[in-house]
Amino acid sequence: MSAQVTNVPTPDWLDQEEVNIYADAVRAFVEKECTPHIERWEKEGVVDRALWNKAGEAGLLVPSAPEAYGGAGGDWRHDHVFHMALAEAGCDSWGASLHNSIVAPYVWHYGSEEQKARLLPKLVSGDYVGAIAMTEPGAGSDLQGVKTTAVREGNGYRINGSKTFITNGGTANFIIVVAKTDASQGAKGISLFGIETDGLEGFRRGRVLDKVGLKGQDTAELFFDDMVVPADALIGEEEGRGFYQLMDQLPQERLQIALYGVGMMKAALKETIAYVKERKAFGKSIMDFQNTQFKLAELKTKTTIAEVFCLDCSKRLYEGHLDAATASMAKYWVSDTQCEVIDECVQLHGGYGYMNEYPVARMWRDARVQRIYGGTNEIMKVLISRTL
Numbered sequence: 001m002s003a004q005v006t007n008v009p010t011p012d013w014l015d016q017e018e019v020n021i022y023a024d025a026v027r028a029f030v031e032k033e034c035t036p037h038i039e040r041w042e043k044e045g046v047v048d049r050a051l052w053n054k055a056g057e058a059g060l061l062v063p064s065a066p067e068a069y070g071g072a073g074g075d076w077r078h079d080h081v082f083h084m085a086l087a088e089a090g091c092d093s094w095g096a097s098l099h100n101s102i103v104a105p106y107v108w109h110y111g112s113e114e115q116k117a118r119l120l121p122k123l124v125s126g127d128y129v130g131a132i133a134m135t136e137p138g139a140g141s142d143l144q145g146v147k148t149t150a151v152r153e154g155n156g157y158r159i160n161g162s163k164t165f166i167t168n169g170g171t172a173n174f175i176i177v178v179a180k181t182d183a184s185q186g187a188k189g190i191s192l193f194g195i196e197t198d199g200l201e202g203f204r205r206g207r208v209l210d211k212v213g214l215k216g217q218d219t220a221e222l223f224f225d226d227m228v229v230p231a232d233a234l235i236g237e238e239e240g241r242g243f244y245q246l247m248d249q250l251p252q253e254r255l256q257i258a259l260y261g262v263g264m265m266k267a268a269l270k271e272t273i274a275y276v277k278e279r280k281a282f283g284k285s286i287m288d289f290q291n292t293q294f295k296l297a298e299l300k301t302k303t304t305i306a307e308v309f310c311l312d313c314s315k316r317l318y319e320g321h322l323d324a325a326t327a328s329m330a331k332y333w334v335s336d337t338q339c340e341v342i343d344e345c346v347q348l349h350g351g352y353g354y355m356n357e358y359p360v361a362r363m364w365r366d367a368r369v370q371r372i373y374g375g376t377n378e379i380m381k382v383l384i385s386r387t388l
Contacts, residue, residue, distance in 0.1 A: 005269045006304045013315055014077055022063060022074070023081035027089070029058050034091040041093045041216030042362075045208050046170055049129075055096060056126030062104040069108065070121035076252075076318045083256055087263020090359050092366045093216025095131075095168040097260065099123065102253050103130030106176050106192060110236045110245050115194060123174065128196075131172035133163035133222055134246070143178065143246060144187050148224065150179035157181075157193065157234070159202075159227045165373070169220030170208045173197045177224070178246070181239040190242035192235040195227075202227030213365030250375070251327035255313050257374045258330035261338035261367070262310050265303040268363050272296070272345040275352075275360075286348070295348060299341050306334045325387045332380035335370035342367050 033054055034047075041047050055061050063078035065071020072078070079101045086097060104123045108116055122128035136146055148161025159179055166172075175195045182189035197203045206221025236245065273296065276286040286292050313330045316322040346353035346364050353360050371377045 005266050005273070006300065006307050008304055008307045008311070011311060011315065013318065014080065014311070016077070018074075019077045019081060022060075022072075022078050023085060025058065026060055026082050026085040029055065029060055030085055030089045030091050034086075034094060035089060038090065038093065038216065043215075045215065046218040047094050047216060049171060051094065052096075052099075052126035052129050052171075054126070056124060061096065061126055062100050062120070062124045064100070065104060065120050065124055066108060066116075069116045070124045076314065079256070080259060080314045080318075083259040084263045087260045088267045090264075090267055090362065092214055092264075092362070095129075095217055097256055098132070098167050099130040101256050102249065103132050103174070103176055105249060105252070106132075106235055106245065107194065109249070110192070110241070111194065112232065112237070114232065115235070119174065119194060119196075128174040129168055129172045130174050130176070131166050131168040132176040132178075133166050133169075134178045135163060135165045137162065137164050143190065143243065146178055146180060146190065148177065148179040149183065150177075150181050150191060150193060152181070152231075153228070156228050156230045159193065159195075159224045159229060161224050162206075163222040164206075165209065166220055166222055167217060167373075169222055170205060170218030175222070176235065178242060181242075185240060187243040188240045190246075191239045192242040192245055193229060193233045194235050195229055195233060200227065200229070211369075213362070213368060215365075247324070251322050251324050252317060254327040254331035254374050254380070255310070255317060255322065257370055258306075258310050258313070258327075258334040261334040261370055262303070262307045264363050264367060265299075265306060265338050265341045268342045268345040268360055269296075269299055269303055271358075271360050272299075272348050275349055279350075292348060295344055299344055302337050302341055306337055310334065325384050328375075328380035328383045331374060332371075332377040332384075335367075336377060338367050338370060 033051060063072045063074040067073035082100060083097050107119050123130055134143060150157040150159045175197060177193045177195050179191060179193060180189050181191040202225045204223040204225060206223055208218050208220045211219060276292050279286045310330055313322055313326060342364050345360050349360055352358050355361055
């Protein structure tokens, strides 16, 4: 795999035949099944439901799931190239990155054998679309502040509460729900539940939210009104492990956000270089102006640094030792830099950069939330500062 625009060489640990074959398959799928429909999805506010099953049939969903449960038995390298392929293609609407690298891993890392056997094949096939319901109207980055409760009752749990800003929330039929099983225990009172929502009484979807960007992503509100789930919906062997499970997986989520930022920067830079070479002003190409050359030199440098750093973080995660502080550095710095780079790309496009028909305008809108979700960048700095 050769990096475009930045000319960063692909490291040996990533440049492996099986990974390259998978990356090529993802790019071909995105070009055929996603790129032609992006504008329509933006207008409709959701990707086609059939896309999930098509991706499952193509072997693209949850590549890291163990083979024993229907997966390909891959690893983080496959997730890495998946995120980069979607980001570089501008496929921001499809929430498959969250499905693959955030939702499904909770099942195989912490689920029972029965849960793995029942749930993972459906996530791999696309019969289940995954979401994770952490954020509430009154609790965002502070996960200990969640108000949703899960009370043990007979052979199950009665769940009450609400969630908001849930990626894939309008479509998802398998949702990891963060709830309090013991409100008196703080972080030790949080548990995770794997909720299969098809036909589930007490489960209700609210609005698909009208966002500034990510217009094709069905981010929604969710409501649980005396929703009764079986006892085996609990993720893990005992209550109260949810906060620790979340903390274990958040470095991977935050690196995913950073990788998406790198891919989008590369895409924006590629679009901008092509534009300034073609666009004329005062009788010559915009690219011929020294200001343009200097600006692009700065943007290429920042994008290259971001890519090199994220490759190092991905190597650490692949080898099993990416720490939370380093993942937080990647998430905060790359998403901040992403917004700076894409804003400059809009400027170099002039008035056309503000037109939605140009990809760079959509990237500009979509990039802003990267500094907010997965934990705000201010929270990332708090986590980093604790290591000083």
